[in-house]
Amino acid sequence: xxFREDILRLDPEAEIAAMTAxxxxxxxxxxxxxxxxxxxxxxxxxxxxxxxxTQALGKENVLALFSxxxxxxxxxxxxxxxxxxKLGIPSHTEDIAxxxxxxxxxxxxxxxxxxxxxxxxxxxxxxxxxxxIIEGDRLNVSRLTALTPSGEARSERMSAQAYLQLVAAxxxxxxxxxxxxxxxxxxxxxxxxxxxxxxxxxxxxxxKGGDGLADFKPIxxxxxxxxxxxxxxxxxxxxxxxxxxxxxxxxxPQTQEEFYFALPYAQMDLCLYGLNHGVPAAEVAxxxxxTPEQVERVYRDIDVKRRTTRTLHLPxxxxxxxxxxxxxxxxxVGKTKRG
Amino acid sequence: MKHExxxxxxxxxxxxxxxxxxxxxxxxxxxxxxxxxxxxTGILELISFLEETCRVKFEDSDLVADNFDSINKIxxxxxxxxxxxxxxxxxxx
Numbered sequence: 001x002x003f004r005e006d007i008l009r010l011d012p013e014a015e016i017a018a019m020t021a022x023x024x025x026x027x028x029x030x031x032x033x034x035x036x037x038x039x040x041x042x043x044x045x046x047x048x049x050x051x052x053x054t055q056a057l058g059k060e061n062v063l064a065l066f067s068x069x070x071x072x073x074x075x076x077x078x079x080x081x082x083x084x085x086k087l088g089i090p091s092h093t094e095d096i097a098x099x100x101x102x103x104x105x106x107x108x109x110x111x112x113x114x115x116x117x118x119x120x121x122x123x124x125x126x127x128x129x130x131x132x133i134i135e136g137d138r139l140n141v142s143r144l145t146a147l148t149p150s151g152e153a154r155s156e157r158m159s160a161q162a163y164l165q166l167v168a169a170x171x172x173x174x175x176x177x178x179x180x181x182x183x184x185x186x187x188x189x190x191x192x193x194x195x196x197x198x199x200x201x202x203x204x205x206x207x208k209g210g211d212g213l214a215d216f217k218p219i220x221x222x223x224x225x226x227x228x229x230x231x232x233x234x235x236x237x238x239x240x241x242x243x244x245x246x247x248x249x250x251x252x253p254q255t256q257e258e259f260y261f262a263l264p265y266a267q268m269d270l271c272l273y274g275l276n277h278g279v280p281a282a283e284v285a286x287x288x289x290x291t292p293e294q295v296e297r298v299y300r301d302i303d304v305k306r307r308t309t310r311t312l313h314l315p316x317x318x319x320x321x322x323x324x325x326x327x328x329x330x331x332x333v334g335k336t337k338r339g
Numbered sequence: 340m341k342h343e344x345x346x347x348x349x350x351x352x353x354x355x356x357x358x359x360x361x362x363x364x365x366x367x368x369x370x371x372x373x374x375x376x377x378x379x380t381g382i383l384e385l386i387s388f389l390e391e392t393c394r395v396k397f398e399d400s401d402l403v404a405d406n407f408d409s410i411n412k413i414x415x416x417x418x419x420x421x422x423x424x425x426x427x428x429x430x431x432x
Contacts, residue, residue, distance in 0.1 A: 136403060139407060141386065160380060160383035164380065304372070
């Protein structure tokens with residue numbers, strides 16, 4: 001098939017039917033749960049997950065959980081509520097800022113930022129950014145970009161120590177949300193729905209034990225473009241469908257390509273598809289408006305990220321096999337895949 | 340500081356911090372990034388190590404894969420950042 005811009009276009013009815021059947025089978029028959037908890041962020045991925053779970057399991061069997069914190073955009077909660085209202089599903093709000101404060105998240109973040117900007121304090125905002133690999137064969141060296149209270153923009157390269165501590169402290173947010181997902185899932189006898197799309201799942205753009213942890217991940221096979229297509233087909237509010245994806249993690253607004261992906265999602269999707277299907281860079285390039293050299297760099301970046309994040313996908317590793325359990329796990333996974 | 344000295348220090352640093360195995364192969368021309376020996380966190384550690392040990396300061400434009408992809412490339416690039424000294428050495432200031 002010739003590589004085209006719309007190569008990822010799905011038959012929405014057929015895909016939604018397959019997904020809803022798969023969710024029912026997985027949640028009810030394999031996991032033996034009555035419904036699903038979906039952590040709703042106000043973004044498109046969790047919106048599609050909530051919508052498709054609602055279609056599969058029924059309105060009363062999906063809980064939308066909102067968990068804002070100090071750095072969340074007010075839009076996130078507003079859009080989450082808009083979605084729950086549109087779908088007609090119950091929702092619950094957990095303000096996780098006090099938990100994060102008590103755990104030291106904000107303090108450890110502040111200490112890490114001060115390794116780069118010693119004068120950092122009240123009124124500053126920050127985010128982590130990566131250089132564009134489109135402009136050159138740049139190394140993925142993270143920078144801390146900050147806005148001072150007077151509005152001055154500053155940007156410095158991060159040391160390994162500052163970067164690791166800032167990421168580790170920030171990961172409290174995703175892990176705290178997951179703890180609350182499981183609290184509500186346990187009390188309602190529900191399963192926890194994970195919300196990564198294919199780009200995030202493939203490229204390791206998740207926190208192990210945080211947003212990477214779930215009982216099932218219904219959209220992990222979908223490219224982001226397909227997520228948008230299906231969300232529109234399922235009637236997700238237009239404001240959510242039209243919103244630029246963000247990480248909503250740091251105090252300064254941050255796009256996903258600034259933090260992790262090399263390109264905006266539509267181009268990134270096509271590069272990932274091209275790489276997965278052996279499409280030469282020279283064939284992908286004119287379709288997405290890049291040069292073949294730039295697409296080659298994106299292909300290399302995808303390979304590197306896939307390789308360096310592979311351990312995030314692994315379960316806890318045993319020193320010796322426990323045959324009875326590994327055979328049972330193999331049987332369950334095989335049954336799910338066949339279904 | 341000579342090319343060989345830089346090369347030895349980088350070799351030792353990579354073996355100790357990224358390979359965790361004294362017997363693993365580590366060639367001077369081996370691709371560190373392509374082979375996955377040095378990942379995105381590793382590159383931050385390597386940059387900090389080089390700036391501290393060799394007393395150089397990298398500009399953003401220096402941080403391209405071609406300057407850091409092997410021990411030989413790193414050593415050659417460091418030599419270009421050091422001021423020339425006597426007897427073919429480069430001074431570490």
